[in-house]
Amino acid sequence: MNKKVAIIGGGIVGASAAYYLSTLPGGDQINVTLYDDGVGQATSAAAGIISPWLSKRRNQQWYQLAKDGATTLMTLARRANLSTDVYHQTGxxxxxxxxxxxxxxxxxxxxxxxxxxxxxxxxxxxxxxxxxxxxxxxxxxxxxxxxxGARVDGAALVEKLLAQAQQVNLIVKRERVKLDDHGKVITSMGPQRFDQVIIAAGPWINELLKPMGINVDVxxxxxxxxxxxxxxxxxxxxxxxxxxxxxxxxxxxxxxxxxxxxxxxxxxxxxxxxxxxxxxxxxxxxxxxxxxxxxxxxxxxxxxxxxxTSDFAPFFGRLQSHPHLLVASGLGASGLTTGPLIGRLLAGTLIYGGTPDWSNYEKPLSTYLS
CATH class of the missing domain: 3.30.9.10 (D-Amino Acid Oxidase, subunit A, domain 2)
Structure with a gap:
């Protein structure tokens, strides 16, 4: 039986995760449902510049994430055959x-x-x-x-990634969902069972995790x-x-x-x-x-x-208290640069399991969730 996965949030992280869940080896054994009501999403309102290399930010973990994120997006643009009106390396x-x-x-x-x-x-x-x-x-x-350096149309990028994933194993539901106190997804059709859930809902993550008693620094x-x-x-x-x-x-x-x-x-x-x-x-x-x-x-x-987040750094990973939940948030204005890499890392650990060490990219999740 195929594993059932939900993604809450269809911005750059959620769309990237959906794309990689449809293209990474093993993705054909997964059925993915993405939930997003489309209201207020930062990615769809964004046209971004991919050029992190001259940032003066002192956070070296962020810089490593942004640098590798820019490379990930370059590769993604080629493999997903993105047109130049979506992603264009103009300098x-x-x-x-x-x-x-x-x-x-x-x-x-x-x-x-x-x-x-x-x-x-x-x-x-x-x-x-x-x-x-x-x-x-x-x-x-x-x-x-x-x-x-490059420019990217956020709304067009998300649309292309989701369209390609929908040809493989993705269903998109345009609705707002909640989580109960056990982390089960509550939809307009009632509670739904999923083996794993990626929560990539930007600043709405606080509202989603509150029923489980989890506070988020976002x-x-x-x-x-x-x-x-x-x-x-x-x-x-x-x-x-x-x-x-x-x-x-x-x-x-x-x-x-x-x-x-x-x-x-x-x-x-x-x-x-x-x-x-x-x-x-x-x-x-x-x-x-x-x-x-x-x-x-x-x-x-x-x-x-x-x-x-309060230190302007993103976070992502699996919740120890609820191992079926993976989270990502706090990307700020660098979402189009860092989001595709975060989505790929979350998709990879969802498919292959394990506890990967991402300390070169971020602080421990406990820094932001309590």
Whole structure:
């Protein structure tokens, strides 16, 4: 009899886990049901930059996870045959206005490439060279170009991964579920029996685990981004993405589409409304580099809710108190970078068992769950 597995949450971790459960050896012996009501999901509201290598975060476990996550996503894009409108390795430009800071960033990039060959080519660019690569900019800053950087459409990525898994062993249920005090999944059709359950519900994990008396160190954070229309420059779909110093990310797509964002609103929590304050914040960032932009260029806004832990690090693994439950949360703004690797690790341990050592990627689960 095939093993029955549930995944709660269809964001980047849940969708990646579902994909790997359909492609890893042994996945054909598993029937997977994924539950997600689609409300507030951070991944579906995100357009992200995959470029963790120049991060100044001191948490080396996080950096290792993000570095290996970027590699995982590169491999996943090839194996899942993702089109360039979903994932595209366009390169990244990280800007600095201070000459010494720019030099220090270039030195850091050279050091990081020694154990991160996927960074690819590294170049220091002046303002004019940045504008040559991103000609829609009316003002630019000097920066470091990393050819291995990429952009990804979160909603499209999740859709593609789930669609491929549905051809093998996945059923998707668009509903919100709960857990009882024993960790059994309670659906609209009543309690359902599953051999193992992956809980990848972002900031909603607290609500799910509360019936079992488990508290989770996770808080919700609202994020909003803008999709703008600009003139369709030649080869725009291949332009690099930009991470400007002190401003929101600038992400060009093809056909005159420009994404700016996203905001980080701790007060907004689960509020999914589009606010004028966030819209103005994003427009101000965009206008710092493209001065012709106005409200008339806004196509739409997207809002989602991220999950953060108190030390800004993600966690994932199997609950000792309830061994049939595997959890993941706290990915914050790095979800599109770290999520595919976390999903693959959870899928692997679900299929093959054992107690893998992930201490190079994270602190013990007891740091975040009590």
């Amino acid at each position: 990244t430009i990280v800007t600095r206005t201070n000459e010494k800071d720019l030099h220090d960033l270039y030195v850091l990039a050279q050091e990081r490439r020694e154990d991160a060959p996927d960074m690819g080519e590294i170049k220091q660019l002046d303002e004019q060279q940045v504008k040559q690569r991103m000609p829609f900019l009316t003002r630019s800053q000097p920066g470091i170009f990393i050819s291995g 808080r919700p954070q609202k994020g909003q981004l803008l999709e703008l229309s600009i003139p369709d420059f030649p080869n725009q779909e291949n332009m690099p993405v930009m991470m400007p110093e002190g401003e929101r990310d600038i992400i060009p797509f093809g056909q005159g589409k420009l994404i700016v964002g996203a905001t980080h609103d701790d007060e907004g929590q689960f509020d999914l409304s589009i606010t004028p304050e966030a819209t103005q914040d994003l427009m101000t960032s965009a206008q710092a580099f493209v001065d012709s932009l106005s409200a008339d260029n806004i196509i739409r806004s997207k809002v989602g809710t991220r999950a953060y």
